[in-house]
Amino acid sequence: MLSHLRPAIVSMGLFTVLLGLAYPLAVTGVAQAAFPAQANGSLVKDAKGTVVGSILIAQGFSKPEYLHPRPSAAGSGYDASASSGSNMGPLNETLIAREKTDADALRAENPGVTIPADAVTTSGSGLDPEISPANARFQAPRVAKARGLAVAQVQAVIDGQTQGPLLGFIGQPRVNVLAVNRALDARFPTGGKKGG
Incomplete structure (x- = not known):
């Protein structure tokens, strides 16, 4: 044996x-x-060497002087340990109500402007660090007003951080929210305010 x-x-x-x-x-x-x-983990560090995030994982920014990421269905929001979509279908009443509430708030903030789809819809993981260039442009007036800048100044930072499709044909153009917010802080400091 x-x-x-x-x-x-x-x-x-x-x-x-x-x-x-x-x-x-x-x-x-x-x-x-x-x-x-x-x-x-593609960690991003500040000038003091403190980790402030990852270029690969969204984090919540809610202050008006920052670009905001897509809404998150991960845990209570941007929780990397609970990465997931909502699994709600397009006819789910809860999803429709949440998207309507979000869209109404965005319309109040930006009257007369068309809201990009990714400003009110979550990604599959709930942690997508990137938004569409249309979503970034949509937010530029709010960011400019909060920072006391011209919209063109904010748009120039967004344009500088916009990435094209991978290899020129895979995927869509995209804007990394953390990269833009860090570039805004570097170029136009907000008097020591922290992101959040």
Whole structure:
């Protein structure tokens, strides 16, 4: 019986060491050497070295002087440990009511302006760090007013942070909310105000 178990035990031990230890360590080592920022979560740090966010995960900005991300269905909002969509269909009454409430608030803030779809709809993960250029342009007047700037100054920062489709044809143009907000703070400081 031992002669039948020995190959199974040896194989299990070998593959545990090979695939459970050696391979993950090798991949981690290559990732740390070749792509250290990405391997460590694409963290963004301020001038003092304090982590202020990740370029890959949305965080809530609610102050008027900042671009706001898409609404989040992740936990109580922008909770990376509860990443998910709402799983509500387009005819769900709760979803319709929430989107209507959000749209009404945006219309009150920006009368006479067409509201971009991604300003009231959540992403599949609830943590999408990017918005459409139309959504960013939609928010530019509010940001400019709160910072005491011309809309063109805010739009120039947004344009500088707008990314085109990957490889020129994959996906849509997009604007990273954290990148724009940090660029706004760097170019037009708000007297020490913090994002939030």
